[in-house]
Amino acid sequence: MxxxxxxxxxxxxxxxxxxxxxxxxxxxxxxxxxxxxxxxxxxxxxxxxxxxxxxxxxxxxxxxxxxxxxxxxxxxxxxxxxxxxxxxxxxxxxxxxxxxxxxxxxxxxxxxxxxxxxxxxxxxxxxxxxxxxxxxxxxxxxxxxxxxxxxxxxxxxxxxxxxxxxxxxxxxxxxxxxxxxxxxxxxxxxxxxxxxxxxxNKLAKEEGLIDWSISSFEIFNKLRAFQPFPGLYTLMNGFNIKVIDGTPLKLIHNQKEGTVLETKLKLIIACGNNTAFSILKLQKPGKNKLSYSEFLKGTKIEKGYIFE
The missing domain is CATH 3.40.50.170 (Formyl transferase, N-terminal domain)
Structure with a gap:
């Protein structure tokens, strides 16, 4: 043919x-x-x-x-x-x-x-x-x-x-x-x-900004979907922090979505629909990708902090 x-x-x-x-x-x-x-x-x-x-x-x-x-x-x-x-x-x-x-x-x-x-x-x-x-x-x-x-x-x-x-x-x-x-x-x-x-529809860079009000399972799907572009990121003190890896959790809580629930053993963020997201790897602008434990050694994040 x-x-x-x-x-x-x-x-x-x-x-x-x-x-x-x-x-x-x-x-x-x-x-x-x-x-x-x-x-x-x-x-x-x-x-x-x-x-x-x-x-x-x-x-x-x-x-x-x-x-x-x-x-x-x-x-x-x-x-x-x-x-x-x-x-x-x-x-x-x-x-x-x-x-x-x-x-x-x-x-x-x-x-x-x-x-x-x-x-x-x-x-x-x-x-x-x-x-x-x-x-x-x-x-x-x-x-x-x-x-x-x-x-x-x-x-x-x-x-x-x-x-x-x-x-x-x-x-x-x-x-x-x-x-x-x-x-x-x-x-x-x-x-x-x-x-x-x-x-x-074509992907837009703005879609990578995490909306913590949705369930962590929806966030996880976006994390998997938006590789390599646009990726996922959240705002901390006005800076974009890329979320490289993480795991969704079912967790009943009464905190505002985006609130840090845990920083000692894990970095866990409150999400919508009684769920939470455990961040495993992050990246600051222009820096290397780090595990949550390495990230927290150089960046102070208190329990109760609310990601924008």
Whole structure:
């Protein structure tokens, strides 16, 4: 099968590798180089680097509306366009080029969590199962008919980083199976149920500020979800203190949310709904990550102190 692969981040690399090993990938499209790092030097995307390593031609258009892009894609006489976290919208004229409708790999069990942050939002919501979806592409956001889905359990010790890694390989497997079955006519695409749609909005830095009035279990889910960005932090004397690790507790108390309940054996903070959060690791701005006991040696926090 002649395929053009479109993707950008590390998440898409296993899918590119899978199609390279099993099909004829004639070209790779990825986003253009962006300045990064202290020197703000132009940096190629992970897909760009992988494609070059595989000896594949790489294209980095800023949009897909130009006529030369349309003509280029038509010249490949494509069977499929495969898209994984590309970052650019495919216009209708591009969707009509290959023999089969282009297929997109998405890191959720659609129609749940359409959008840019499905992994983080699933963990934040406390869900125990997520997965990958292979769907036919259309002009709407992650709204196309579903070809195939594969499920993945979210364990208590999973965070966005570990689920991201697991789903990157599961998505590759899901797409390869979907393409094989679809081109053989063995899949009947299923329309997404509009009543079950939810959206995974892009993460904002401000979401990392801990709201101690919610339950500690919700805080724990946010801690797992917001890795590595935006992370969790609380305010102490006007400074941001990052909370790196912690454990939720069921604990009946009558203290204001955010109040320090214990500092000797543990650092425990009062939360909403008769819960508390045991902070295990913290970090001051520009300093190393410290266990709560090491942190308390250099920073005085009295029982009864209220985090902002």
């Amino acid at each position: 002649k395929i053009v692969f479109m993707g950008t981040p590390e998440f898409a690399v296993p899918s590119l590798e899978g199609f390279y090993s099993n099909h004829d990938v004639v070209a790779v499209f990825t986003q253009s180089q962006k300045p990064a790092g202290r020197g703000m030097k132009l940096k190629k995307t992970p897909i760009h680097l992988k494609a070059e390593k595989l000896g594949l031609p790489v294209y980095t258009p800023n949009n897909l509306l130009k006529n030369d892009i349309h003509l280029l894609l038509k010249s490949f006489d494509l069977d499929f366009i495969i898209v994984v976290a590309y970052g650019l919208i495919l216009p209708k004229q591009i969707l009509n080029i290959p023999k089969f409708i282009p297929i997109n790999g998405h890191a959720s069990l659609l129609p749940k969590w359409r959008g840019s942050a499905p992994i983080q939002r699933a963990i934040e919501a406390g869900e125990s199962v997520t997965g990958s979806t292979a769907m036919l592409m259309e002009t709407g956001l992650d709204s196309g008919p579903i070809l195939l889905q594969k499920k993945l359990n979210i364990l208590t010790n999973d965070d966005s980083i570990s689920i991201h890694r697991k789903l990157s390989y599961l998505t590759a497997d899901c797409l390869l199976h979907a393409v094989d079955k679809y081109q053989k006519g063995k899949i009947d695409p299923k329309t997404q149920n509009p009543l079950q749609v939810s959206y995974a």
